[in-house]
Amino acid sequence: MGNEQLNSRDMDTKYEYRRKRNAEEMRHQVISFAISIFLTLCAFGAVAAGFDKWFVLPFILLLAVIQVIFQLYYFMHMNQKGHEAPQLFIYGGVIIGFATILAFLTIVWW
Numbered sequence: 001m002g003n004e005q006l007n008s009r010d011m012d013t014k015y016e017y018r019r020k021r022n023a024e025e026m027r028h029q030v031i032s033f034a035i036s037i038f039l040t041l042c043a044f045g046a047v048a049a050g051f052d053k054w055f056v057l058p059f060i061l062l063l064a065v066i067q068v069i070f071q072l073y074y075f076m077h078m079n080q081k082g083h084e085a086p087q088l089f090i091y092g093g094v095i096i097g098f099a100t101i102l103a104f105l106t107i108v109w110w
Helices: 002-048 053-075 084-109
Strands: none
Touching: 002 053
């Protein structure tokens, strides 16, 4: 009888822990979604305001990079443990892509 009570209490504790963790994860996703919507509205606002294209293009690209980071870390759960290998491949791809673009720009402009 004592073992069943201990087991039931352990199950309740695990349930409460999972529930709290899921609520926190949902809060992070809602905040990330709100920030993504805000960044999208900022991009539309920059275009609608009629700013110079030399300001608008880098600004929109910067906002896009920030949104990609939010998408990867919160919506794709890359902030959780166990995703080190995908992170390595993503970061490696970004570095190789950046180096390739930099090399091509250097070749074309010089």
